[in-house]
Amino acid sequence: GDSVTQTEGLVTLTEGLPVMLNCTYQTIYSNPFLFWYVQHLNESPRLLLKSFTDNKRTEHQGFHATLHKSSSSFHLQKSSAQLSDSALYYCALSAYQGGRALIFGTGTTVSVSP
Amino acid sequence: EAAVTQSPRNKVAVTGGKVTLSCNQTNNHNNMYWYRQDTGHGLRLIHYSYGAGSTEKGDIPDGYKASRPSQENFSLILELATPSQTSVYFCASGDAGPGxxxxxxxxxxxxxV
Structure with a gap:
């Protein structure tokens, strides 16, 4: 079945440094949607960005990601981390044409320190 | 901004008891979902619904039932609660369609407990 893999459970970094969170996926469907959701402490997950188009960069709130179907990847990047970026980040996949629910990865916690 | 309201926000139940978690959305979304969130497992899909009267099993449905009596309401029912069901449960809604x-x-x- 469909699946999403996030290899890092925890990423710790210093404010101002770049951050990259890995996301790879598996699906038999040729036109998947990929999402990044962010969840701050004591809040609910909310959409950060999404993509459907192969090899096109998508940006929002300083973050960017590019869907690469050739490698089944959708890594999230930011050039300069801020303290407010500390949160739990989920990569998610929607592939079934009938609109089945999102499949989430296990999540990556990002901790940014001064 | 779409509004999804869950109740209760906190619940302590005894092993073997029945628990009902309620969810209401006011955005006329067709699809509603129940996920549980556990460290190391992320968000896992329990049940979902495409509209009033429909429920579908997600990836971890064992021990859970769901009910969608109307477009707005979607409940998750634990008939015989167990300590392994201790978790944070999220309800979600969205329009139909994969994107x-x-x-x-x-x-x-x-x-x-």
Whole structure:
């Protein structure tokens, strides 16, 4: 079945440094949607960005990601981390044409320190 | 902004008891979902619904039932609660279609003792 893999459970970094969170996926469907959701402490997950188009960069709130179907990847990047970026980040996949629910990865916690 | 309201926000239940978690959305979304969130497992899909009267099994449906009596309401039912069901439960809603945004409620923290 469909699946999403996030290899890092925890990423710790210093404010101002770049951050990259890995996301790879598996699906038999040729036109998947990929999402990044962010969840701050004591809040609910909310959409950060999404993509459907192969090899096109998508940006929002300083973050960017590019869907690469050739490698089944959708890594999230930011050039300069801020303290407010500390949160739990989920990569998610929607592939079934009938609109089945999102499949989430296990999540990556990002901790940014001064 | 889509509104998804969950109740209760916190619940302590006894092993073997019945627990009902409620969810209401006011955005006329067709699809509604129940996820549980556990460290190391992320968000896992329990049940979902495409509209009033429909429920579908997600990836971890064992021990859970769901009910969608109307477009707005979607309940998750634990007939015989067990300590392994201690978790944070999120309800979410969204329009039909694979690329649409899903909106989450604030979550219910359930502890089964």
């Amino acid at each position: 649409t945004e899903v909106f989450f409620g604030k979550g219910t923290r359930l502890t089964v």
